[in-house]
Structures are given as structure tokens and as C-alpha cells.
Amino acid sequence: MNKTIADIAKISGVSKSTVSRYLNGGSVSEATKRKIELAIKETGYTPNPFAQSLKAKKTYFIGTIVPRLDSYAASHTLIGIDEQLKELNFQLLISNTNQQIEREIETIYSLASQKVAGIILLATQITQVHLEAFEKVNIPILLVGQEHPDVHSLIHNDLEAGYAIGKYVLEKGHRKIAYLGVTEKDVAVGVRRKEGFKRAIAESEGCEVRYFETGFNMFAAQQRVTEMLEGFQPTCIVCATDNIALGALRAAQLKGLSIPKDVSITGFGGYDVTEIIHPGLTTVKLFFKEAGKMAAQNIVKLVNEESVPKRTLSKYEIIERESVDSIIPNDL
Structure with missing residues (x-):
């Protein structure tokens, strides 16, 4: 009892x-x-956090807004948030917006009306309408995955990670490269990762690099790479996400290409599946669960009116597997 x-x-x-x-x-x-x-x-x-909230006229609930639930990044970030909030005696409320900006804005107001103590937003983009909603609800807000100078943010170090994977493929001797990214409306994935990669390319001579855009879905990426390979045959395809890389891998194999002998492929994210597929995918591992824990710590600090840096960076690591070949003569 x-x-x-x-x-x-x-x-x-x-x-x-x-x-x-x-x-x-x-x-x-x-x-x-x-x-x-x-x-x-x-x-x-x-x-009982709900009973405490009623009696104290304050809540111990943190609203977390996600663009989609069938995402490795979102699900693992949520696991980290949930585990850390429990340790801090807060409860997690999750709202999925199905990648619809209008629903995202509505959810901000809805959670505020439910008297949540704070909101964590796993953002894909920040618009003026978002900023107006943040100001009107007047409760602590923390962005995860995107940043804005006026809002507390926790981001992956996309710029430096993009630079690191660019340097990695260059060091393997690749100079004819396809970069497969996403819409620049997504600043973190669509802009920052590409900017970092471009900076690495700018430091090397004799490169032929072409930039392509696709959706986040691996099947859309497969179709895009199939089309791309009709007119361009790179030695390496650098992908902005692991899902895109999986689509590229499938497209190349259906074309009869051997990975990495005929074309090397890299990803971004460090999803579990990248380790068990063949060949294993070389990727930039992002620590989503750890980032979720940091996000939970930061939002609780904001709720308690404690000092939190405007921008917090999470770590990354290049995981080297079999999908990238060295094409330097004699490996020198």
C-alpha cells in the first residue's frame, strides 16, 4: 500500500x-x-507530482514538443529528458506535432494553459511566430537542436562536426565528392553541417564538389541518389543524416556499385543501425540521450531561476567503419 x-x-x-x-x-x-x-x-x-502541483499552485511538469516520434534522434533525446527529469522530481509531458509548424505553435499555447513549469522544444526551425508565442506564454523555454540569440538553446556542434567529417574524407584522398543535404529552413542540419563541410573543402585544392538536396526520408534520399548517379559519379557521398546515408547506400548498391570500392558513403547521427548493416557506416555520432539529460537539467535550472548559458553545446565523435575507402596511392 x-x-x-x-x-x-x-x-x-x-x-x-x-x-x-x-x-x-x-x-x-x-x-x-x-x-x-x-x-x-x-x-x-x-x-505525487500532480497533487503537489495543485497544492502548491505550481506544477512539476515539463512540456516537451517533438516534430515526430518515429525519429531516432527525437526518441533518444526524449529518453534522456525523461530519465533526468525523474531524478529531479519533475514529470515529462510529450506532444507530437507531426512536423507541422501550426501545430507546434498551438502546442506552445496549449502547454502554457496547462500550467507546465517550462517547455523544451525539439525545433526544426524558429520563426517570428515562435518568438511571439515564447514572449506571450512567459514561461521558461529551451530549444534543442536549433538556436536563437534570444532563447536558451542546446545544440549539437553541427558546424564543427561538419568540418570534421569534411577533413576526414579529404584525408582519405577523396576530391570528387557529392554532399547530400536538406532544406536550409533547418538551420542546424541544412545550413550548419554544410557550412562546416564547406570550410574543410575550402582548405584543400583540386576538389570537385557538388551539392544536392533531399528530404529526411531514406526513400527520398534513395531516389535522389539514383538520379544523381546518372550524371555524376563521385568517389564519396557525404550525407547530412544517417537516414540519408542509408538511402544513398541502397541506391548505390542497386546501381551495382560496391561500397566502399566504387563509392564511399558517410552519415551523420550515429544511429544504432549504422553499426549492424553491411558495410558498417562511417558516421558522425551525436549523443542524443546525453543531450536530452543536459536539456532536462537546463530547463529545471531555468524554472528555478538559476543561471544557464544562452547556448549549450553537446559533443560529437567520428565513428570509422567500413563504408569509406582510402584512395591515396599506396596509402601514403
């Missing part, structure tokens, strides 16, 4: 109102605090 505040009060020898005040962050003496904490430890009592 679940223990109640009344049980904690009886065991610790204080009133229910004192226990409630303690649970809601109110002032109690150190001696009383120790008694209550001991009683909670003995009984394994877990506060």
Missing part, C-alpha cells in the same frame, strides 16, 4: 502541513527536515 503524507507525518512526529510545506520547498527547521527525510527513506514514499 502506498504511503501518504499522513503516514510520513505520523512517523516523523510532525503535522501533515509541515510535511506538505517541506515537500513543496517551504521553510522548516533542520531538525524537522532530518526527521521527515528519515521517514521518507524508511517508507520509500514518493510524492
Whole structure:
């Protein structure tokens, strides 16, 4: 049977109102605090966050808005957010917008009307309408994946990671390269990753690089690469996401090309599947779960009016597998 505040009060020898005040962050003496904490430890009592919210006229809920649920990046980020919020005694509310900006804006207002303590937005783009909504709801907002100078953000280091994968393929001897990206409406994936890659290319001579755009879906990428290979035969295809890379891999194989002998392919994300496919995909691993945990820590700090940097960067790592060949003569 679940223990109640009344049980904690009886065991610790204080009133229910004192226990409630303690649970809601109110002032109690150190001696009383120790008694209550001991009683909670003995009984394994877990506060009900919804009941706490009603009594304290504040909530312990963090609304998290995601553009899609069938995304490796989104799902693993949510796992990190959820695990960390539980440790901080907050609860996660998830709202999926199905990549519709209008629903995203509506959800910001809806969550605010439900008195959430703060909102984490896994953003694909930030518009003026977003900024107006942030200002009107007047609660802590944290962007994940995109940034804006006026809003607290947690981003992957897309610029430097794009540069790193560019340098990597150049060091393998590749000079005839196709870069397969996405719409520049997505600043992180569509702009920053490409900018970093371009910076690496600019530091090397004798490169023939062509830039192509596709959707995030691997089947759209497969079709785009099939079309691309009719007129351009690169030694390496650098892809802005792992899903795009999987589509490119399939398209190349259907063309009868051997990976990496005929064409090398790289991804971006570090999805689990990239390790078990054949050949294994060389990719830039992003640490989505860890980023989710950092996001949870930051939003709770904002809720508690603690200092948080305007921009937080998560880490990345190049995972080298079999999909990239070295074409330097004699490997020199």
C-alpha cells in the first residue's frame, strides 16, 4: 500500500502541513527536515507530482514538443529528458506535432494553459511566430537542436562536426565528392553541417564538389541518389543524416556499385543501425540521450531561476567503419 503524507507525518512526529510545506520547498527547521527525510527513506514514499502541483499552485511538469516520434534522434533525446527529469522530481509531458509548424505553435499555447513549469522544444526551425508565442506564454523555454540569440538553446556542434567529417574524407584522398543535404529552413542540419563541410573543402585544392538536396526520408534520399548517379559519379557521398546515408547506400548498391570500392558513403547521427548493416557506416555520432539529460537539467535550472548559458553545446565523435575507402596511392 502506498504511503501518504499522513503516514510520513505520523512517523516523523510532525503535522501533515509541515510535511506538505517541506515537500513543496517551504521553510522548516533542520531538525524537522532530518526527521521527515528519515521517514521518507524508511517508507520509500514518493510524492505525487500532480497533487503537489495543485497544492502548491505550481506544477512539476515539463512540456516537451517533438516534430515526430518515429525519429531516432527525437526518441533518444526524449529518453534522456525523461530519465533526468525523474531524478529531479519533475514529470515529462510529450506532444507530437507531426512536423507541422501550426501545430507546434498551438502546442506552445496549449502547454502554457496547462500550467507546465517550462517547455523544451525539439525545433526544426524558429520563426517570428515562435518568438511571439515564447514572449506571450512567459514561461521558461529551451530549444534543442536549433538556436536563437534570444532563447536558451542546446545544440549539437553541427558546424564543427561538419568540418570534421569534411577533413576526414579529404584525408582519405577523396576530391570528387557529392554532399547530400536538406532544406536550409533547418538551420542546424541544412545550413550548419554544410557550412562546416564547406570550410574543410575550402582548405584543400583540386576538389570537385557538388551539392544536392533531399528530404529526411531514406526513400527520398534513395531516389535522389539514383538520379544523381546518372550524371555524376563521385568517389564519396557525404550525407547530412544517417537516414540519408542509408538511402544513398541502397541506391548505390542497386546501381551495382560496391561500397566502399566504387563509392564511399558517410552519415551523420550515429544511429544504432549504422553499426549492424553491411558495410558498417562511417558516421558522425551525436549523443542524443546525453543531450536530452543536459536539456532536462537546463530547463529545471531555468524554472528555478538559476543561471544557464544562452547556448549549450553537446559533443560529437567520428565513428570509422567500413563504408569509406582510402584512395591515396599506396596509402601514403
